[in-house]
């Protein structure tokens with residue numbers, strides 16, 4: 654069960670839940686109308702203008718949460734976003750760009766930032782932050798690959814309904830992650846992947862790998878077939894530029 658706290662303005666829903674994480678119950682959701690310091694992956698910021706999207710985070714505190722499952726939550730979130738948005742928009746063109754961007758018509762609709770909290774070595778909680786662009790019609794020049802549900806489909810979705818639809822899928826998929834394992838989630842992700850089968854360029858601290866994105870490894874890493882053989886790239890290490898152009 655999820656309690657949804659609705660906030661008019663907050664710095665970041667991820668940070669808000671982090672401040673409550675020690676005492677709050679697992680399942681708590683913070684849904685903001687506006688974020689003044691929205692956080693993106695790889696240290697970037699996330700534009701979260703008032704009333705323009707579903708900006709929310711979920712606090713996950715579950716006895717079955719371990720470092721391995723926390724890493725799997727990234728894929729659970731991506732799949733839950735894709736499934737719920739596909740249903741709400743009646744569009745099978747909504748895809749997951751590895752590791753966890755949701756794209757439509759080659760542009761980014763939604764981003765996901767999962768963070769975990771530790772007590773020493775022990776993982777205590779994860780926070781899954783989701784930003785779905787719903788109504789924005791214009792993005793600043795530095796975000797040429799961003800889009801919204803309205804811009805792509807003409808639909809005006811309401812942030813609370815989108816959050817609830819996400820949560821319904823998230824609950825089913827996280828149970829699958831805990832009870833069956835990440836393989837089950839990756840099996841569902843393959844058919845909705847915008848990345849597999851495409852030529853990609855992964856740039857990380859150790860340089861650049863270009864080749865065909867051939868599969869996911871059992872831990873969710875991306876396997877890229879290059880002339881030198883198959884190379885793996887890990888979530889968090891790299892930006893992947895695919896045929897759709899943008900790097901996340």
Ligand code: BTN
Pocket residue numbers: 664665666667668688690691692693694695697699701707708709710754763764765766782783784785901
């Ligand atoms: C990305 O870079 O693609 C991830 C963006 C994640 C944005 C969401 S909006 C709700 C939550 N709160 C944040 O500060 N970030 C996430």
